[in-house]
Amino acid sequence: MNPPATSSKRTIVVLFAVAALYSWWASGLRSFTHPAALAVGVPGVVVMTMLGWSRRRPTVRAERALGRAGIVLWAAVLAVIVGWELVQYVSSPRSAHPTLSSMADRVLETHPARAAAFFGWLVVGRTILR
Amino acid sequence: MNGPHGAVAVAVTGWVVIVLALVACEFAARRSRGRLPGILDVARALQQSTAGRWLLASFWLWAGWHLFVRRR
Numbered sequence: 001m002n003p004p005a006t007s008s009k010r011t012i013v014v015l016f017a018v019a020a021l022y023s024w025w026a027s028g029l030r031s032f033t034h035p036a037a038l039a040v041g042v043p044g045v046v047v048m049t050m051l052g053w054s055r056r057r058p059t060v061r062a063e064r065a066l067g068r069a070g071i072v073l074w075a076a077v078l079a080v081i082v083g084w085e086l087v088q089y090v091s092s093p094r095s096a097h098p099t100l101s102s103m104a105d106r107v108l109e110t111h112p113a114r115a116a117a118f119f120g121w122l123v124v125g126r127t128i129l130r
Numbered sequence: 131m132n133g134p135h136g137a138v139a140v141a142v143t144g145w146v147v148i149v150l151a152l153v154a155c156e157f158a159a160r161r162s163r164g165r166l167p168g169i170l171d172v173a174r175a176l177q178q179s180t181a182g183r184w185l186l187a188s189f190w191l192w193a194g195w196h197l198f199v200r201r202r
Binding site for chain 2: 026027031032036037039040043044047048051054056065066067069070073074077080081084087088091095096097098101103104108114117118121124125128130
C-alpha cells in the first residue's frame, strides 16, 4: 500500500489535471449558450453548497485583523476603481472608454488565454473554501 | 483633450494610475512591517467571517459568469 503522502500528492495531481482539462473544455464553449452557463454554474453550485455546509466559525474580526488604517486604505482603493469603472461604463463609445470587462474581453480573445483564466477562476473558488 | 483619441488617452491613463496606486499600496503594506495590510491580508480577513466568505464567493461566481458566459 502507498504511504498517505504519496496518495495525497497523486490526488492533487489528478485534481489539477481534471481542472485543467475542464478549463480547456469550458473555455471553448460559445458565450450565451446553455453549455457555457452549465460549465460555470456547476463549479459555482459546488462552491456555494460547500460554503453552506461549512461549519467554520469566524476567528478574528476584520477590523482587528486589518486595522482602521488598512480598512480606510483599501476601501479608498476600491472606491476609486468602482468610480472609474462607472465613469467609463456610462461613457461612449466603448472603444474610447474601456471598462474592466471590455479590457478583459480583449485579453481573453484566444482560447489558451481563456482556459488559463478559467483555471485561475477555479483555483480562486477552491481558495475561498479553505 | 478632444476627440476619441483624447478620451482613450484619459481612460487608459486613469487605469494605469489605478494599477500604479494598487502596486504602491501593496508595496507600502509590505514595507510597513504589519501596520498596513496587503491585498492578500484583506482577502484572508474577509475569509475569516461568514459574511465575508459569502461576499467573496458571490463576487467570484459573478466574475465567472460575466467573463465566461456573458462575454461578447
